[in-house]
Amino acid sequence: MPNIGPLEIIIVLVIVLVIFGPKRLPDLGRSLGKGMREFKDSVTGKDKDELPEGEERADGKPEPVRAEATEQKS
Numbered sequence: 001m002p003n004i005g006p007l008e009i010i011i012v013l014v015i016v017l018v019i020f021g022p023k024r025l026p027d028l029g030r031s032l033g034k035g036m037r038e039f040k041d042s043v044t045g046k047d048k049d050e051l052p053e054g055e056e057r058a059d060g061k062p063e064p065v066r067a068e069a070t071e072q073k074s
Helices: 006-020 027-044
Strands: none
Touching: 006 027
């Protein structure tokens, strides 16, 4: 299998820049990153509402209350 060096990567990036143009590259990168993140989350089984310990939601809203937490034992 051939090795991909820095020269080949630069050539590919220049071709992508010529094809898509500088205005569409940020949107292309953003959508590619979002797709990769969604794929990783679906493979690992994470929900959209689940956050790792110590992380806050980006919108600043409180965490949703889960059904298990609202049930009271009598």
